[in-house]
Amino acid sequence: VTPTPLARRIAERIRREGPISVADYMALALGDPEHGYYTTREPFGAAGDFVTAPEISQVFGELIGLWCGVVWQGMGAPAPVALIELGPGRGTLMADAMSAAGKVLPAFAAAVALVCVETSSRLRRRQAATLAARHPGARVTWHEDLAAAPGGPALIVANEFLDALPVHQYVRSVAGWCERRVGIGTDGEGLALIDVPIDGAPPALPARLATSPQGSIVELAPARLAVVREIARRVVRDGGAALIIDYGPFASGAGDSLQAVRRHRFQDVLDRPGETDLTSHVDFEAIADAAAAAGAAVFGPLPQGTLLRRLGAEQRLATLSRGRAPGAAAELAAGVRRLIDPKAMGLLFKALALAHPALPTPPGFDPAG
Ligand SMILES: C[S@@+](CC[C@H](N)C(=O)[O-])C[C@H]1O[C@@H](n2cnc3c(N)ncnc32)[C@H](O)[C@@H]1O
Numbered sequence: 001v002t003p004t005p006l007a008r009r010i011a012e013r014i015r016r017e018g019p020i021s022v023a024d025y026m027a028l029a030l031g032d033p034e035h036g037y038y039t040t041r042e043p044f045g046a047a048g049d050f051v052t053a054p055e056i057s058q059v060f061g062e063l064i065g066l067w068c069g070v071v072w073q074g075m076g077a078p079a080p081v082a083l084i085e086l087g088p089g090r091g092t093l094m095a096d097a098m099s100a101a102g103k104v105l106p107a108f109a110a111a112v113a114l115v116c117v118e119t120s121s122r123l124r125r126r127q128a129a130t131l132a133a134r135h136p137g138a139r140v141t142w143h144e145d146l147a148a149a150p151g152g153p154a155l156i157v158a159n160e161f162l163d164a165l166p167v168h169q170y171v172r173s174v175a176g177w178c179e180r181r182v183g184i185g186t187d188g189e190g191l192a193l194i195d196v197p198i199d200g201a202p203p204a205l206p207a208r209l210a211t212s213p214q215g216s217i218v219e220l221a222p223a224r225l226a227v228v229r230e231i232a233r234r235v236v237r238d239g240g241a242a243l244i245i246d247y248g249p250f251a252s253g254a255g256d257s258l259q260a261v262r263r264h265r266f267q268d269v270l271d272r273p274g275e276t277d278l279t280s281h282v283d284f285e286a287i288a289d290a291a292a293a294a295g296a297a298v299f300g301p302l303p304q305g306t307l308l309r310r311l312g313a314e315q316r317l318a319t320l321s322r323g324r325a326p327g328a329a330a331e332l333a334a335g336v337r338r339l340i341d342p343k344a345m346g347l348l349f350k351a352l353a354l355a356h357p358a359l360p361t362p363p364g365f366d367p368a369g
Pocket of ligand 1: 145
């Protein structure tokens with residue numbers, strides 16, 4: 001099999017500079033401006049590589065839109081208000097959110113300026129097309145990162161965004177902590193994972209991870225923590241709240257969660273970089289701590305299924321199904337079930353809310369249910 005153009009370029013770089021971190025590999029594989037996965041592909045849906053919650057059921061984006069609208073009322077209904085989405089994919093969540101808001105909370109929909117934080121110009125075009133078709137006349141702007149987005153009160157949504165940001169992997173070997181890196185294999189050609197002893201200080205591991213037994217792999221994602229701190233600082237500074245949904249554990253733990261997916265199948269993480277999606281589990285304990293340290297009020301994490309049920313997913317499904325042919329109704333129900341069922345996405349995916357400390361508890365996060 002011929003290597004991808006990106007695999008060749010990565011190998012050249014390694015020959016020049018030595019093995020690169022898993023984080024650098026992930027950043028190149030997903031975001032390389034010429035050959036990166038998100039630069040060159042449209043990964044979503046049955047014909048693509050994977051399916052995300054907003055693409056499974058419109059109910060997902062609709063409930064998030066209403067969540068944002070209710071939080072906005074609790075903020076004192078500022079106008080204008082930004083609805084910022086990090087990594088909006090095809091723009092489906094945003095379009096569904098605005099549809100629901102337009103019907104149920106029209107004052108909120110009218111106050112909203114849409115803000116997409118997206119690095120891929122291909123996906124920016126896709127988002128523009130979705131929003132122009134479904135919400136012609138909506139105000140939309142695109143920005144490279146959250147820091148570049150205009151200030152002011154905001155609702156911030158990030159679904160399956162953090163899992164695409166790079167992670168470092170560390171391995172506890174007999175000789176101490178090593179960083180897992182991507183180098184050249186013994187055949188002198190292909191890419192291979194190698195564990196390189198760390199010069200100087202070991203990574204700053206939380207106490208629970210520092211005592212991991214020999215052979216353990218731990219993942220640290222400074223890029224994710226930086227984004228979460230930025231979100232937290234933003235809602236504290238300008239007012240508002242954020243909803244982060246992704247997959248990963250409630251508590252920090254050891255384990256290799258880096259995974260590669262192409263055409264709905266798991267692949268080797270080094271297989272066909274640029275043509276394969278790479279993600280790893282989001283450590284919800286670590287991001288919740290980072291947000292709290294930056295001054296935000298933190299709610300959750302809750303299982304995705306719990307949040308969606310509390311927000312009324314089943315009621316919305318019943319309304320949508322009314323008067324539909326049995327086949328169509330069954331399809332709608334299967335979508336919602338997949339999002340909520342603990343054996344599907346309902347438990348592996350978690351929702352974390354961050355808010356300005358003066359705001360009421362966001363919808364669905366009240367411990368009383
Ligand atoms: C897994 S997709 C999720 C898409 C969408 N949220 C959904 O649920 O369908 C990740 C999204 O984040 C974008 N993205 C990845 N890394 C990014 C970065 N560093 N900055 C901004 N956007 C990024 C991708 O282009 C894509 O739109």
